[in-house]
Amino acid sequence: MLSATYPLALLLVISVLVWRRFFNTKLPLPPGPPARFLIGNLHQLPEKEPWLQYAEWAKEYGPLVTLRTFHHTQLILNSAKSALDLLERRSAVYSDRPVAGWRRSRAAIRFPRYRKMLHSGLNRRATQLYRPTQDHQLRVFLRGLAASPDKFMIAYGYNVSTDDDYLVKLVDEGARIMTEIGQPFFYVQTFPILRFLPSWFPLAKFKRVLAVNKPVLDTLEAAPNEWAQKAIDSGNYTESFFSQYFHPEGGQVVHGEEMDILKWTAASIYTGGAHTTTSAIASFFLLMSTHPEIQKEAQDEIDRVIGRDQRLITLEDQKALPYVSAVLKEVLRWAPVAPLGAENNADFRIPKGTTVIANIWAITHDSEVYADPFVFDPTRHLGENPQADPFNFVFGYGRRVCPGATLAEDSLFLAISNILATFNISRALDANGKDVEPCVEWKTSIVTMAMNFGCRIVPRSPDLLASLGV
Numbered sequence: 445m446l447s448a449t450y451p452l453a454l455l456l457v458i459s460v461l462v463w464r465r466f467f468n469t470k471l472p473l474p475p476g477p478p479a480r481f482l483i484g485n486l487h488q489l490p491e492k493e494p495w496l497q498y499a500e501w502a503k504e505y506g507p508l509v510t511l512r513t514f515h516h517t518q519l520i521l522n523s524a525k526s527a528l529d530l531l532e533r534r535s536a537v538y539s540d541r542p543v544a545g546w547r548r549s550r551a552a553i554r555f556p557r558y559r560k561m562l563h564s565g566l567n568r569r570a571t572q573l574y575r576p577t578q579d580h581q582l583r584v585f586l587r588g589l590a591a592s593p594d595k596f597m598i599a600y601g602y603n604v605s606t607d608d609d610y611l612v613k614l615v616d617e618g619a620r621i622m623t624e625i626g627q628p629f630f631y632v633q634t635f636p637i638l639r640f641l642p643s644w645f646p647l648a649k650f651k652r653v654l655a656v657n658k659p660v661l662d663t664l665e666a667a668p669n670e671w672a673q674k675a676i677d678s679g680n681y682t683e684s685f686f687s688q689y690f691h692p693e694g695g696q697v698v699h700g701e702e703m704d705i706l707k708w709t710a711a712s713i714y715t716g717g718a719h720t721t722t723s724a725i726a727s728f729f730l731l732m733s734t735h736p737e738i739q740k741e742a743q744d745e746i747d748r749v750i751g752r753d754q755r756l757i758t759l760e761d762q763k764a765l766p767y768v769s770a771v772l773k774e775v776l777r778w779a780p781v782a783p784l785g786a787e788n789n790a791d792f793r794i795p796k797g798t799t800v801i802a803n804i805w806a807i808t809h810d811s812e813v814y815a816d817p818f819v820f821d822p823t824r825h826l827g828e829n830p831q832a833d834p835f836n837f838v839f840g841y842g843r844r845v846c847p848g849a850t851l852a853e854d855s856l857f858l859a860i861s862n863i864l865a866t867f868n869i870s871r872a873l874d875a876n877g878k879d880v881e882p883c884v885e886w887k888t889s890i891v892t893m894a895m896n897f898g899c900r901i902v903p904r905s906p907d908l909l910a911s912l913g914v
């Protein structure tokens with residue numbers, strides 16, 4: 445009996461060792477603030493500007509910080525190196541998105557075709573097709589100097605011509621609803637199974653909020669597609685992402701699931717592009733009003749290269765305007781538009797389902813990468829040894845990197861260079877005519893935004909503005 449026990453025990457030990465060596469891939473997760481029994485770090489999660497607290501924790505626990513809420517794990521990457529290592533080099537593993545509140549992320553299934561469409565509709569060559577659109581929108585924008593999102597035009601060939609535009613208002617309303625419903629979704633994000641609860645159940649508030657707002661969200665998805673389809677049928681349309689697919693030169697017809705993906709992709713372009721560009725322009729106004737010397741330096745460069753009151757600046761002028769280009773980089777570094785990027789879900793190694801978040805704000809304020817990171821200084825991007833290019837960080841990482849980056853860079857360059865050419869921006873004045881120091885609040889949302897600040901915008905090239913012809 446004893447003789448049989450030893451081989452059995454040995455076999456058991458060997459099996460455990462083999463299992464641990466080859467099958468147990470569970471590595472300890474990086475540290476994070478101490479978690480409480482059951483709720484984990486729930487009580488410590490900041491309600492406002494979470495990227496700031498995450499960066500604070502990184503000082504204590506290192507660039508990778510683990511947070512837990514109930515059984516759900518989040519891994520926050522606070523350095524460029526960790527974000528590039530995990531999300532860029534192993535992007536296949538981290539490209540899924542978490543449950544999107546009311547429906548499972550279909551990206552996993554449709555991901556390859558969705559990304560292919562995004563890439564071919566928004567790559568450098570394709571974006572040249574949209575140049576006339578960009579030019580028109582720029583003129584409308586300068587004329588009204590209103591931050592109206594111009595992405596309808598790119599996605600559908602829709603022309604935003606007034607500040608009171610129906611589709612613009614619709615997308616604003618959609619953004620408001622998404623912010624409103626962000627919080628109640630918290631538990632469904634953590635426990636996806638809750639989405640099967642009946643809507644009267646106490647924990648199912650997300651279902652009730654959605655039911656009220658569903659008509660607007662449905663219209664948001666359907667209305668621009670219907671508009672674009674009608675325009676193409678009538679033969680009177682402008683080249684757009686939608687028209688390229690719906691009415692390709694080869695004459696092939698899109699239908700079935702492909703059409704569904706096309707609509708979904710076009711919708712993601714205008715929702716992805718709507719508030720991002722506006723946010724960057726808001727930060728630009730804020731920074732120009734508080735940094736008159738930098739504004740003047742940029743305007744001097746424009747006057748030297750283009751001439752004052754001569755013509756609008758085009759993308760062809762960009763190389764000749766390095767200081768203005770550096771201002772754009774510095775705006776996006778100093779005030780990253782999407783401070784926490786978008787969440788990515790891990791598939792293996794790091795426990796499956798872990799949400800991986802790149803803290804873009806921490807990355808662009810890392811003093812090891814950017815000397816004096818809180819100082820707004822475009823010259824850090826100039827000279828023989830410029831500091832790291834923020835464009836490599838602010839658009840996200842890996843397979844889910846922002847497909848609109850090229851378009852965004854182009855549109856923003858056109859916008860800020862021409863605003864500098866045609867307007868002077870300065871601090872707002874109080875009732876006694878004294879400068880008001882802006883007291884900025886940043887919107888806590890996927891796309892942040894400088895809010896509640898005023899500034900003065902005074903034309904500096906009235907003749908040029910008068911000749912815009914829109």
Ligand code: HEM
Nearest residue numbers: 712716717720781782785786839840841844845846848852
């Ligand atoms: C300053 C401007 C912009 C910034 C900073 C920005 C940033 C980002 C970031 C950080 C992500 C998440 C990437 C990730 O998961 O790692 C993203 C996704 C996305 N962006 Fe942008 N974006 C900008 C403008 C635009 C524009 C103009 C468009 C469209 C024309 C656009 C379309 C999209 C889309 C469709 C996605 C989702 C991609 C996917 O799910 O695979 N973005 N963007």
